[in-house]
Amino acid sequence: MTVSTAIARLNAADPDFARHLDHLLSWESVSDDAVNQRVLDIIKGVRERGDAALVEFTQRFDGVVANSIDDLILGRERLELALTRITPVQREALEKAANRVRMYHERQKQDSWQYTEADGTVLGQKVTPLDRAGLYVPGGKASYPSSVLMNAIPAKVAGVAEVVMVVPTPRGEVNELVLAAACIAGVDRVFTVGGAQAVAALAYGTESVPQVDKIVGPGNIYVATAKRHVFGQVGIDMIAGPSEILVVCDGQTDPDWIAMDLFSQAEHDEDAQAILVSPDAAFLDRVAASIDKLMPTMERAEIIEKSINGRGALIQVRDMQQAMEVANRIAPEHLELSVADPQAWLPHIRHAGAIFMGRHTSEALGDYCAGPNHVLPTSGTARFSSPLGVYDFQKRSSIIFCSEQGASELGHTASVLARGESLTAHARSAEYRILTQEKGN
Template sequence: MTAPIAIRRLNAADPGFNKHLDHLLSWESVSDDGVNERVLDIIKNVRERGDAALVEYTQRFDGLAVNSMADLILPRERLELALTRITPAQRQALEVAAERVRSYHEKQKQDSWTYTEADGTVLGQKVTPLDRAGLYVPGGKASYPSSVLMNAIPAKVAGVPEVVMVVPTPRGEINEIVLAAACIAGVDRVFTIGGAQAVAALAYGTESVPPVDKIVGPGNIYVATAKRHVFGKVGIDMIAGPSEILVVCDGQTDPDWIAMDLFSQAEHDEDAQSILLSPDAEFLDKVAASIAQLLPTMEREAIIRTSMETRGALILVKDMEQAIEVANRIAPEHLELSVADPDAWLPHIRHAGAIFMGRYTAEALGDYCAGPNHVLPTSGTARFSSPLGVYDFQKRSSIIHCSAQGASELGKSASVLARGESLTAHARSAEYRIKN
């Protein structure tokens, strides 16, 4: 007989609510000393020994009998072959998703711009794509073709000439739909390597793996730790925590829908977080009943149960105003506004990675094919971070072109400010251009 599920119930009116909420939300995505030490050793080894280190780590960690890097490179023809090996339905779904993701991200593309002042001085901004981007994709059975689309397509829309993908194939397990997604997304080169060693290879380059300018894509604690260590040598997207969903509901949505929306994040892993806010206590009871009824039907029942019991919550709030206040405090990765008039509440949302409007917009649609990116800030970082986008693969350079008159006028102000900072060479450099 299935054991009943015990989900935390909180009331925002309770005196200790804020303390309980802080405890619920707390998450430290930091490595222990052992992981940190092993990652640093791997990075050092890859920097010093290049391909040879990659081959050895692949033999050791992925259980593959490879002899050289030639065994770890997938040509474009192999990606095209994968397209023929997946089902027609899978190929169509990938193509629909890719087209929607591409269409959405094309609207994010920034162009260079300039303007000319009255004295002829030209100011502006030059927008340039990165030369090369690296995409990390989890491998084996736990792989995600949707992540390939969400990471590679914005890079291509930005104009990045070369996207390099690394994907481990533990025990020789190759996920055909991941390779098909890479083909559709326009990935240029694929290496079947993973872990911290793949991150190090992308950051510093080896004889076979070219160094990239930015590394994006999800991975385990070793991958996340490696990304943290190579940041500065290369850019990274973010250090992501567990997946999260926060549902704000007025009590009028089908409770089975809400329960399944909560499950959609909880099934990722045991550390994922699913929270429901509602001013309707009776509705919270109905959702709890739906959770208990639907949980035994889920393939990942054990994972969902652990996630819901350890990090999930059903929270009673006084009204919708308080629900929005708590939502902004949580700053969730995914926010569902499952209410009658979501547009009325949207202006009050300040912190969220992605906002799903209305009763019909399941968060799962955003994970796959709605169009916006599913790489989102987690663990409250939506307070200062944004979804992955085209802008993450573009650089912006300032343009300053002074006319003689403009240099003369600006030089007067620059001279005063430079001498105020005791930087005489700055001042004199500007003063040379001042007309007497």
């Protein structure tokens, strides 16, 4: 296989650097009119015809032979069977990863709290898990058992009573690793449906698929478009863009390591983005040479080549301080601080989905088994978003209990503000609770 790499080279000192960087980073998850209309038609079909529509769409789009919805349901015993069909080494890896993910997310659990004021008024917050969560898992060749762990385990740690998984099985192709991961993660029900029809079923429910409170998990453009349309009916995790990695290196890490770290994201798909930032121009040259050397050895070389050439970059900066500024400007999904003292630079990072500290911490470890969640904000949304976690499967309700004295005192304040907004019923509702002796003062 012949591949040619021509990764972009940028220099932060150039007058047009900001414009070139913005162009490099630009990516829109845009559904064209045809995709949008098709998704709307599918959602309408599922809402109107339920299970029958699911069976029809699964036959049409996935090439699955199904006579009824029963043919698209996998029971718990089928998930347990998958555990016996994978190799012992695979099972051990899944269980070890699951334990680490569970242990990390246990620390995220929030507890309810209350406090009592001097007059007896009680204020607080009640934390409650969602009743039911839906997990979308890609099927066929693009199967990711690690995503099952990362999505299902935080839901279970949060206390979600039921986790429902949907996973397409194109042409009947079942991924045993995915089913084994579902078993280990504690998934309660599995339906072998995918696409917009699966999202619609989770959002609105059918005769067999229960309606969920939130849908999480990655998918193609039809899944992403469907998630946009059902948001509000249910919660969603995010509309994820292509995977991305930003490596900040001081020039002292093995260039082969850095090249492979860039490849680790580029191999996802042609739109994935891999960027290296360093103040050492000679190091950037060495990494470029490593890219050329290692590219032909990769199984997914053609995908990596398109990703690296289309959206990748080697960026030279003045110094490490400017490297931090560029990193915050990019707000990457994955950020590797491949430097001598990453802890010293950590306070300078304001925007990143996950931060991998030091030369030995490859992003790939976070994808599978380090413990933190690999569902991360993409396309610069780390400026305002966080990794998926236990908190995504919990709700917070405010608690307000006013004593007689407290209601009377707060009533004065509420009355003034309500009348200032010309909301007389609000004011009088509060004033009714003001103690008689206070009304007369």
